[in-house]
Amino acid sequence: MDVIIRNPVRRELQLQGSRRVKQLLKELDLNPESHIVIRGESLLTGDEMLRDQDRVEILSAISGG
């Protein structure tokens, strides 16, 4: 699957194999409390299964200063 991470700097990864959203975030060491995973137009919950053909975007929700 294609994974685009905006944290907030953009980077792209390609991963093989199905996994749930919460597993993906854990592998990438991203906190589910501060990140949103999007597939197409849909926001995904942690239990959603991701497949090889998916393209997902992970957005950091944190801003500060």
Added chain:
Amino acid sequence: MRCIKCPVKASVELRRHNSSFCSPHYLEFVRNQLARNVKRLRMFAPEDRILVAISGGKDSLALWDLLLEAGYSAVGLHIQLGIGEYSVRSAEVSQDFAQSRGAELIEFSLDQELGMGVPLLSRVLRRPPCSGCGLNKRYLFNKIALERGFTVVATGHNLDDEAATLMGNVLRWQREQLARQSPSLESNHPQMVRKVKPLYTLTERETASYCLIRGIDYVVEECPNAKGAHSLLYKDILNRIETESPGTKQQFFQGFLARMRPALQREQTVDLLACEECGQPTTGEVCSYCRMKDRVQNYIAVNAPNGASRRDT
């Protein structure tokens, strides 16, 4: 995972509420949070004129969208801070949102007001950029609201902002700041407008989710000056705790409001005076904004008599 209100697949999970919502019911949840917060803390009434501080980020645009949708008289105020491309993008996003909603946006430039933006101001004052930025914004929100007849200033501060600020204040035992930290600050001086934070029960992930579902374009990029800010460290720590123990951030902040702040307020007796230079409320003879402005004007007179802004990069 299903929505708790209907059989549709959920798009947002809220572990601290033990809930999950589909997109339409999530929007309803956010609207209900705003309505409940406004009512519970008597933030404003339908006849109030609300000045909404707009940065171009998710929180301020979500707040403005919610207030307009609820039928409030809500005018945006965007202060251009002169922080390079970040400020340019922030202004564009704010203008586009206002245009899309047919809403009024007041735009104010720090460069026009002071003769310089945040980066040079930081060097002149020898203080972190966020310090001068915050001082200017607090002062200008109040001044512009007063001058233009607004009865309340609303900002998009969320639960993460408030919990992180509380953590910083507690770690340093800053009693005065703790006594003043509230999602609804009544005016205690004729020249001070009420200040409210109607989104204080929603996390950053929740306001971002609201914007994404509503199709609101916001500035995702971080302010370049925020890198290394303590607030980001505190937010990260609190979110790590939250992951293991959902509800901690809310309990931390709301517990403070319910059990600690009343006691701190009772011992806080600060008499506000009118600044001798601008008339705005202050605890001394001259307010911190006017003292800062004097230093800036001295700098410009000595170093850049033809204008400082060209060197403000």
